[in-house]
Amino acid sequence: MKCSKCGNPKVIIKREQSGQLLCKDCFIESIEKKVIKTVRKEKLLDKGDKVLVALSGGKDSVTTLEILNSFRKMNVIDICAVTVDEGIDNYRQDGVDIAIRHAKRLGIEHKVVSLKDEYGITLDEIMQRENHKGSCSYCGVFRRTIINKAAREMGATKIATGHNLDDEVQAIMMNYLEGNTDNLTKLGAKTESKAEEFTVKIKPLREIPEREIGIYVVAKELEVHFDSCPYAMQSFRGEVSEVINQLAEKHPTIKYSTLRGYDKIKGILKDGLEKDYAHGRCEKCGEPSANRLCKACSFLEELGCD
């Protein structure tokens, strides 16, 4: 067995989708090239951008930071990072520490924001409440709000997240299966909100399979937090992901074709289905919101944290 590119016999991956065999150096190069290609093709970066990386310390966000940093080294963009500490005992601290070390190593502006400091309550405390709505609902909403706010405070022009091919394909299928056409129009490599308070979001890893990101960080010996959240449980997303992975075993190109197909119909979906943007503002915090209160503020009200 030899690397399909350079002939090196030390092969580290066999790509089922193409039959390609790659050695460590050729694999690392292929991932970085592919991300750079996505950045160019989708016009994710403009010269002079200040990109805020949502840095959890997990493999996806660390890889996003690592590859975007090559644009920083070429003086195309500036980078800063934010890490949200949800307050999950015996789980979150390792990721936070790893994020801090990466930011230091690269010498970038970095901020850690905890739910406790921001809202006076941790996710663990929320989960003690009798009628909570499930950890991931709070986690997602609060994280998004904190990241959007950090982007404004740090003067970022883009927010980069670590969404990978598997995440994106799961989102496409989930929204389709649930008939959630509104959310279906919002996916893609670059999400622009019409509300100018919302910074443009980019997903540079959108075409990289999750497994390949895992191999990339191990091959590059990047320090990342590999662990599962104690609250992670059987979710609809998990079930959809299982089905897609099962299908991918016999049909290894299926994730790519789902993504390509979506990208082809996305424009039509947007034209036909996109809702008018709500010009309202949250009464409490001023964030753009269709209702009296934004999601974060209405959760806080229910929790009695105001």
Place this chain on the structure above:
Amino acid sequence: MSFILKYKSMEEKRDLPNDDYTIKDLLDDMDLSPQTIVSKQNGDLVIEDTVINDGDEIQLVQIIYGG
């Protein structure tokens, strides 16, 4: 004929059942999905088709977690 297996905080000596025992066979025996694991043989990343030799150190790293 044996090898050292490292997985999470566990380290143990395991017998090699036959000459062409691969990492894929090991993952099957441990009921682990090759989709979520990468393997190192004596410190180098390798693919699952790799045959485990007498005296090897095999390290398994879980790279995909739910949540």
